[in-house]
Amino acid sequence: MHHDFIDKYSNLDSPVHRIDSRVKIVFFFSLILICVSTPIYHIRAFFLYFLILIAILTISKIPILHVLRKSLVIIPFVLIIALFIPFTETSETVFRFNDSPDLMMNRWLLFWNVLVKAFISIITLILLNSVTRFDDTLKSLSAFRFPIVLINMLSFFYRYIFVIIDEAERMQRALVSRLFRGRSLIHAKVIGDLLAILFLRSYERGERVYLAMCARGWDGQLLIVDKKPLILKDSAALIIGLAALLLIRLWSV
Amino acid sequence: MHIPDGFLSGGINAAGFAVSAGVISLALAKAKKKLEDRYIPLIGVTAAFIFAAQMVNFPVAGGTSGHFLGAALAAMLLGPLTGCLIISIVLIVQCLGFADGGITALGTNIFNMGVIGCFSGYYIFTGLRKLLPKNPAVNITAVSISAWMSVVLASVFCSLELAFSGITPLKLVLPAMAGIHAIIGVGEAFITAAVVSLVMKYRPDVMDFNRSYSNTGLISGVKL
Numbered sequence A: 001m002h003h004d005f006i007d008k009y010s011n012l013d014s015p016v017h018r019i020d021s022r023v024k025i026v027f028f029f030s031l032i033l034i035c036v037s038t039p040i041y042h043i044r045a046f047f048l049y050f051l052i053l054i055a056i057l058t059i060s061k062i063p064i065l066h067v068l069r070k071s072l073v074i075i076p077f078v079l080i081i082a083l084f085i086p087f088t089e090t091s092e093t094v095f096r097f098n099d100s101p102d103l104m105m106n107r108w109l110l111f112w113n114v115l116v117k118a119f120i121s122i123i124t125l126i127l128l129n130s131v132t133r134f135d136d137t138l139k140s141l142s143a144f145r146f147p148i149v150l151i152n153m154l155s156f157f158y159r160y161i162f163v164i165i166d167e168a169e170r171m172q173r174a175l176v177s178r179l180f181r182g183r184s185l186i187h188a189k190v191i192g193d194l195l196a197i198l199f200l201r202s203y204e205r206g207e208r209v210y211l212a213m214c215a216r217g218w219d220g221q222l223l224i225v226d227k228k229p230l231i232l233k234d235s236a237a238l239i240i241g242l243a244a245l246l247l248i249r250l251w252s253v
Numbered sequence B: 001m002h003i004p005d006g007f008l009s010g011g012i013n014a015a016g017f018a019v020s021a022g023v024i025s026l027a028l029a030k031a032k033k034k035l036e037d038r039y040i041p042l043i044g045v046t047a048a049f050i051f052a053a054q055m056v057n058f059p060v061a062g063g064t065s066g067h068f069l070g071a072a073l074a075a076m077l078l079g080p081l082t083g084c085l086i087i088s089i090v091l092i093v094q095c096l097g098f099a100d101g102g103i104t105a106l107g108t109n110i111f112n113m114g115v116i117g118c119f120s121g122y123y124i125f126t127g128l129r130k131l132l133p134k135n136p137a138v139n140i141t142a143v144s145i146s147a148w149m150s151v152v153l154a155s156v157f158c159s160l161e162l163a164f165s166g167i168t169p170l171k172l173v174l175p176a177m178a179g180i181h182a183i184i185g186v187g188e189a190f191i192t193a194a195v196v197s198l199v200m201k202y203r204p205d206v207m208d209f210n211r212s213y214s215n216t217g218l219i220s221g222v223k224l
Helices: A021-037 A043-059 A064-082 A101-105 A107-131 A134-144 A148-177 A185-215 A232-251 B010-054 B071-078 B080-098 B106-131 B136-164 B170-202 B217-222
Strands: B057-059 B065-067
Touching: A021 A043, A021 A107, A021 A134, A021 A232, A043 A107, A043 A232, A064 A107, A064 B080, A107 A134, A107 B080, A134 A148, A134 B080, A148 A185, A148 B010, A148 B080, A185 B010, A185 B170, B010 B071, B010 B080, B010 B106, B010 B136, B071 B080, B071 B106, B071 B136, B071 B170, B080 B106, B106 B136, B136 B170
Parallel strands: none
Antiparallel strands: B057 B065
């Protein structure tokens, strides 16, 4: 288990990595929202969104192979859902796509619409977690009125996911060293037992963590995220980024 | 079943966010009351368990493999609302950390897998328990059936949303999605049954339906 299996390359040093994580979240989320709301005819706009992503990728020195490899895990599933689209008649769909009526007439156009938007969004999310440390992403969510309790839970998740996965890997290794292959449904019982033990160990770990926290004087107070104001450079980056996105969106109409 | 960005219409995404946000805030309030201040580490660590459990692939018929969803399991172990919270945390991490499921579709994904998955799993199970005679073998059958139903129902809602967004006609996507998940659901049923029966054997006190909320488990005995 590696410490960076969620946010690999987020500890690099580059102008993009140095930007405040709140700015990056707003920018990348806006990019996805604006991209999803762009009508498919504006091919130039999608090309430019992609160009922005490539630029960020280059500046942040993240290996392109890493992004491609991570996106390859997701894209086959997207393709499977998307493949329903071109092979159906428009008259068969009960409801109209909210984009425009003639998009419904052309199933291939709708197919590309969905695929391009999904692809750009996936690359955007992968880029976001490659340039921002995951705990920074979580903490920054509090700036957007995300419930602080949920952020605390997510932080505990992030802190213990490594321990739990290590535990699961040790158990799997023990199974494999006893020549377990897991190739038929009968083995579901074995995997179920493994997961049951893993659950009990996790649950009891949760209880122990709580007791240990109490022993160290925890009084039920939540982790408070300190909100420091944005520095000038970060605000400038945010304004330029959002302006660029809006310009692309409006210009391409 | 993780719907990416760009597939669903804006209205469905907005509705998904509204419903999920409502259920999550209800779950947070309930968890606070039910588990007091130990709920934060407990839910965080249990969510980490579900995430790790989802990485275990199990063989489905014909050489394909599926992975565990865990919504019914989380609901049966810790109650439907807490289960919802746990699945939401897993889905948020999968979205932000792995781009698995889109950010605009996050609310809808939480609705399908968290709300529908947990509530259907839990209430089908408790319903069956009321109807059927109370013995361990019957209990485990009820667990399997409700785990299978929770996966299939989640996929049914997923295909309804795709159809309502005009992506594909219902009569095509519904049988395909429900069919695939009917097979994946068998693995889910086997594993959920195995986990629940083992937990019932060793720590019956942690099971949601076995305890009264005021005085439970390890901690209440130790707490001063």
